[in-house]
Amino acid sequence: MRTMLESKTNRVVLYVSAFLVIVLVLFALLRDNADPITLKEATKILEKHSVKSVVATQEYVYLKTDKELYKIAASQVSPKMFIDYEVKVKNSSNVIVYLLLLVLFLGFGALFYRWFQKNSIFKTQEAKETRGHYASEQSGPIESIKSDVTFEDIGGISDVKSELEEIIDFMKKPKRYKSFGARMPRGVLLVGPPGVGKTMIAKAVANAAGVPFYYQSGASFVQIYVGMGAKRVHELFVAAKNNAPAIIFIDEIDAVGKKRDGQRNDEREATLNQLLTEMDGFENSSGVIVVAATNKIDVLDSALLRAGRFDRRIFVELPTNKERALILSKYLEKVPHEVDVSAIANMTVGFNGASLAALVNEASLLAIRQHDFQVTIDHFHQVKDKVMFGKKKLQILSPKQKEYRVTYQAAKVICATYFDLPFEKLLLSNEKLTPATDEPLLQHELESRVKMLLAGVVACAIRYHEHASSAKGDLDEAKEIVEKMITEYGMGSSLMASQNEKEILMQKLYTQTRELLESLQSVMSDVERVLNERESITKQDVKKRLDAVL
Incomplete structure (x- = not known):
């Protein structure tokens, strides 16, 4: 590398030196070094007959003696003064000057071409070096790392x-x-x-x-x-x-x-x-x-x-309730909090270790944003859905759309509480209430989940005789569960499902959900009122209202 730098420096010095030499030669040739004299002095020099040659240009007349070169303005002299001399007329053009200028131009052109060529080569070389560096980096020496995880x-x-x-x-x-x-x-x-x-x-x-x-x-x-x-x-x-x-x-x-x-x-x-x-x-x-x-x-x-x-x-499976509590305890060790770890473990069914870490971190960040001194269970309720489903922009609902939404969500939360499905709190903006799970479930547990998913559509049909397109997600999940129950789990009327078994089961669960919600209209009205006021309701609040009428 050092040799390459020295070689490049030497070339630059050589180019600069050549340029300076050409400039100096041009300066020497183009420089007018004749001594200016007056008309009186010129007359004396001519009378002495010491002038060897006379050269006239458009501006000056040059008198050259054995030792000196003089010049006098052409406007001051007359032709009679040089009657005894041969006057040479010098044109303003000079072949040597033009040749030097041509050399200078060609020199600059050569330098520019050299610079362009070098840059092109450099870019090509740089691309090769980058590719080579990438390859060498990937295949560089492999070193061990020291693990500090216990x-x-x-x-x-x-x-x-x-x-x-x-x-x-x-x-x-x-x-x-x-x-x-x-x-x-x-x-x-x-x-x-x-x-x-x-x-x-x-x-x-x-x-x-x-x-x-x-x-x-x-x-x-x-x-x-x-x-x-x-x-x-x-x-x-x-x-x-x-x-x-x-x-x-x-x-x-x-x-x-x-x-x-x-x-x-x-x-x-x-x-x-x-x-x-x-x-x-x-x-x-x-x-x-x-x-x-x-x-x-x-x-x-x-x-x-x-x-x-x-x-x-x-x-390595998803953590159980007890394991989630242990993981949460680890993450909460350095977090100022006032929470029951088992309560958080109960509300995080389906969470993995990374999700639990993100949940604790989001709850801590929320507490900081709200200027609270410690993390509480409310912070976890507020960030749980963000961690589970991702943050979604709340849609702007018209008064009529909000009315449908309230009825839809109220029915879902009532069914989820009635069948004791795992959830802690419902927000009006949430599309999902409980996460889907692949854990082994009994037939009645699967049917309860389908009823919860159908509850919103059923309630809107009872109240308004129609429902919104936002029900698509719940309906798709309900259909998927029924499909698996009949074709994969053998939970139909026989192990070998008949052609219309899925439709029969779906209609049966729809009818049972309708009968349940029609019997709980007072609770529906109460939950809808809470959702209209607060846009959220906890499982505990719904349970109290159900216990009061059941």
Whole structure:
């Protein structure tokens, strides 16, 4: 680099020097160095006959002697003064001057062309260097990271921890296992929905075992340059083996480990082949364990899942009520609060660990915005739907539309409370009341959810004989549940569903919902009044009103 800079500097100095030489030559040639004289002095010089030549221009007459050169204004002399001399008439044009000017012009043109050419080359080189830098950056030296995550930092994973303790103990005391001829699994696959803490679990294992932790995402192996992904995999395993015992963690392994169809051999498949080869190349004494995470185990290649590669699979599910309470307790340790953790756990059915962290953070930010001294249960009620469903702009409703909306939401909240569905508070602006769940549910629980979803449409039909288009989301979910109940869960009149079984079940649930709401018109009116005034109502408030009439 230093040599290149010196060479460039020398060229610049050379160009500047040449330019200065040309300027100096032009200055010397164009400079008029004749001494100006008066008419009297010119007459004396001519009378002495010491003038060798006389040159006349448009402005001056030049008298040249052996030693000096004089000039006198042409307007001061007369032709009679030079009767004894040959007068040469000099044109204003000078061939030498023009040649030098041409040289100067060509020099500037050459410099400009050189500069343009250099810039073009530079840009091309820069593009190549950028691409090369990207490739080298991606394939740069792989270094381990030190994990500061402990199992105490992760709440509600007691089952997962017990599965991993054996691996931690093996990495700490490998001789104990080898003496029994046992070998630990070469790979551990963490399977679970997004946000349940799979990455944190892997980091906690590395921290507990006290070994180097090599983290890579599956997407980082899929390169646009052929062979780079496979090279990256090889470098990762070499680095881990050189620092064994160690843990390699590949996050979102489905990005590189998808099933091969055999019809093409692209970069992803080459990378997967390299990964399979590296895992086969493990010696029992290598001391390297591969931990991978995915939420799509069904798309992984079968060769990746066979024994000898990812021998052990650990399913990390959504936290239970008790586990949610433990996770919330962890996140609330540094938050000034006055809340019952179990109450928040009850209202967060379907939340994963990441969602619970976001919930606590949003509640804290709301408390700060409202200038409160501590976080309360009301803050959690206000931000729960924002975390669960996302913040949506409240639609501007006309008085008539709001009237329909109030009736629709009142019916839903009454049914949800009557059937004791999991929710804590309803807002008039919310489209959804409770989150959908894939947990095993009994038939009557599924029917209760469908009734809640139909309640708004039923109430509007009773009151107004029509409903709004905003019911689409609830109707779609109700139809989906009924579809699964009949075709997948065998909850119809027989295990082999008939052609019109879904329609029969939907009509039955609609009729039962109508009968329920017609019997609770007084509660409907009361809840509608509250929603009109406050635009929100809690499950506890609705329960009190139901208990009063039931």
